Amino acid sequence: MKKLINLSFIYGILAMISGVFYREFTKxxxxxxxxxxxxxxxxxxxxxxxxxxxxxxxxxxFKLREHKNFNKFLVVYNFGLIVTAITFVWRGVTEVLKIQLSSALTASISGIAGIGHLFIAIGVIMFFLILKKSVEKVEA
Incomplete structure (x- = not known):
């Protein structure tokens, strides 16, 4: 449980930092x-x-962390969210600085962001499969 609290706390801090960065960088x-x-x-x-x-x-x-795939879910989901956040920052900085990107680089950034979103989606599916099995185990 401590790992989940720490992840939530870290993402909360990163969210606040990114909000301040967005506001101040654009200003x-x-x-x-x-x-x-x-x-x-x-x-x-x-x-x-x-x-x-x-x-x-x-x-x-429901003791999700006892499921054999729980740590895999954490890795997949966190990887996807981090990649997605990095691509938003990457694209956003180039937008604010009005940096002209080649169409290939623009497509690459979009593709990487898409991969990040795909990993998030896979993580969400893994989460629900783990949740389903854990609920069934408790109800049995």
Whole structure:
């Protein structure tokens, strides 16, 4: 359970840092348009901090961490969320600084972000499969 609390806490801190970075970086560069940086803040709060608080509460009732694939789920999900957050920052910084990217690099960033989202989706599926088995075990 301590691991889940720590993950939630770390993502909460990263979310706050990314929010401050978004606000200050855009202000410092006199940028007033929309940027991908704003997505970093919400993704880290919702998919990081809040998600792991929910996992913690569910784990308390159904002992998810006892499932053989629980640690694999943590690795897959966290990898996806970190990759996704990094690509949002990467794209957002280039947007704010008005850096012209080649179409190949733009596609690469989108592809990497897509891979991050795919890992998050796989992690969510793993989570629900683990939850399903854990609930069945408790009900048996």
């Amino acid at each position: 410092f560069n006199d940028f007033t348009g929309r940027t991908s940086l704003s997505f970093t803040h919400t993704h880290l709060f919702v998919l990081g901090m809040f998600f792991f608080l929910i996992v913690l509460l569910v784990d308390k009732e």
